[in-house]
Amino acid sequence: MKWHLQNICIAVQEAQEARENSEINGGDDDADDDAPLEDRPSRREAMEAVSVLQRYTHEIDEPFARKLEVILASFGRQTRLEATHAMHDTQITQFFQRSK
Template sequence: MDIEELLNPVAEDENISNTSDEEIFESVQMRRQAEEMMEINGGDDGGDEGQVMEKPTRKAALTAVTTLADYIADINDPFVRKLEAVLAQFGRQTRLDVTRSMEPSYITDYFASQ
């Protein structure tokens, strides 16, 4: 394979020859609009996917933390020690947030009043 083939692959030539100037222009305009929307929306380019990723559950996040902690447990590096501390703090903070969001209940709530 020579340099010319590396710089100008045959597959790209076929794509370009089948694309009109109008299609290229529309494609560039769509990309430009997406970049403008990204600035307005703070990072969401409003792409063609149309799918919004759901936020992981607390259980899934804590499972990921446990997996990471297990993976880095035998690595002896200062960065890893800091990561372990951050992961532990995340776990504690997550449990604290759940505790704070609970509604208090009393034993008398479970008995019918007369």
């Protein structure tokens, strides 16, 4: 678990640095733009990361921690909404076979 927390913290720091560098340089001319994309994490993996970040920021008494908590809560609601919209109606009879 500690390894995951360290990776998440590093990723957040790198994202902050990239955003700051983008603002300083006046654009998003990142050399990594042409790098191959990784597979999208599952919703469960994303929510596990959210949980880790929420536990991490819980004890931090800074405005950025409160902002991150709001963003993470919004992310959770949005992913639940997307999962709900991806569902399709079924009938109970679809799950049972008739015996002959």
